Amino acid sequence: PVRTGDGLSDSEREDDKEGKTIYMVSDGTGWTAEHSVSAALGQFDHCLVDHGCSVCTHLFSGVDDIERLIEVVRQAAKENALLVYTLADPSMADAARKACQLWGVPCTDVLGPITEAISSHLGVSPSGLPRGAGGRILLSEDYFQRIEAIEFTIKQDDGALPQNLRKADIVLTGVSRTGKTPLSIYLAQKGYKVANVPIVMGVELPKALFEIDPHKVFGLTIDPVVLQTIRKSRAKTLGIAEQDLHNYAQMGYVKKELEHAGKIFAQNPSWPVIEVTSKAIEETAAVILRLYSDRKQKRSLPSISKRY
């Protein structure tokens, strides 16, 4: 039920008064606060969907001086907003808490509790420096790996250069509009080189797909009715007229093509097949990475591990 806005027009701002407002404030990008708020809002889907409790969020990033912080809190007070903050400098976090108390703004500190827990776990004090303040330069191995993964994945999109399937960490395959591209990009951002191979009836699959390590291949499948809806919308975006659609979004064809994919999957039983119908991109990504690390680790509790 999310609608992304680039700021609200005046008429939309009026509507605010009907819904509740959440302010998010960070001395950094604000993405951490946004991510947590959006996960928590998932717990209110039952009333968000029917607008029983419509919510408007405002994200203030780069708030690294006390004056701007106070201005944001004052504005939150005016709009009866909830304030969610991530402020690395303890004096800023303190100021936020106190200003909220003063003006009766309910507030939640997203960074403090977890930083404290980590601090006592490590036996090390937090720096209190906001992101970027350390002046660190980002040419780590990890930085280059991520960039390389993104560039690889973009170039590989839609089955280009089958000889490169060998170089991919993960290979996705499925019929058109099962979400291979956005999923590939999502995984690439996490540092994995992803290639994807479309399954199209009457088009032979690249031989390389059957020659590479089958443990890195994942099949995607989807409910035919949902797929048809997506394809119709796709056709509209592309400006294809209804009568010119031929097979692409016809139910008979959609079903046959999914069956065709199903047969290929059955012939390659070591490819896990993931049903994407009611999954968000990040959910499918989580399932794939869970299976991926499971296959690599062969432990009873597969996990994605990172070293910092």
Place this chain on the structure above:
Amino acid sequence: PVRTGDGLSDSEREDDKEGKTIYMVSDGTGWTAEHSVSAALGQFDHCLVDHGCSVCTHLFSGVDDIERLIEVVRQAAKENALLVYTLADPSMADAARKACQLWGVPCTDVLGPITEAISSHLGVSPSGLPRGAGGRILLSEDYFQRIEAIEFTIKQDDGALPQNLRKADIVLTGVSRTGKTPLSIYLAQKGYKVANVPIVMGVELPKALFEIDPHKVFGLTIDPVVLQTIRKSRAKTLGIAEQDLHNYAQMGYVKKELEHAGKIFAQNPSWPVIEVTSKAIEETAAVILRLYSDRKQKRSLPSISKRY
């Protein structure tokens, strides 16, 4: 200082005993817990960099039954780990807390506090249902917008089809290796259609760049020494030998090309120029979106607003 691992080998697992361990558990994808932990770990950069306090994280996603949850907590106890969890079902969150108490595992609830704060703000009880349990189907307007933005951005990459600059929400320009591609992709995931136009000495820029709304164009610049390092690494990846590098990574050329870009930026004073040298991709993205919404809203406190 992050190294992404696909599970650890046995010899790496040995090293664990030298550093501290953080377990992350979610009934969903685990990305929220991971994002919070990684932001909080930023507060310990001062000792992570020199490995004074090395940390290994393990992410357990899709933990939606009590048996697996208890197994993870038990394992955390064995490894003396800190446990960070996001569990929507209150009885699961309770079980995590109690099991941690029983086995002396320090733990932090990342979802509970913010969900409670939102609950009292909205005056609505949380569903207690993990992500995906609602069986919702994701064909929202927002879903299609995000997919379209990603596909647009991939197709536009690297200055392809200048006539499409008009259709972009955001246009990035800068010399090679200022990070236009990964930044474009990051913004696309947030729902913005991004085009990027490389600045190369001796190559004319597309006319369209100067004809579109200048308020959506952003210049990227970078320190020449850092750029040279990135280009050298790039050249290695591409397998270009040192002597064949010609100009690309030569300091004299790098400086001249940055000056050339600087002149173009000076001639287009309404394009903000962003220094990316010590910024992570998501930091540059935050700066751009802050300026972008500032230009759209013309309010004293620019914010990125969303409606749920």
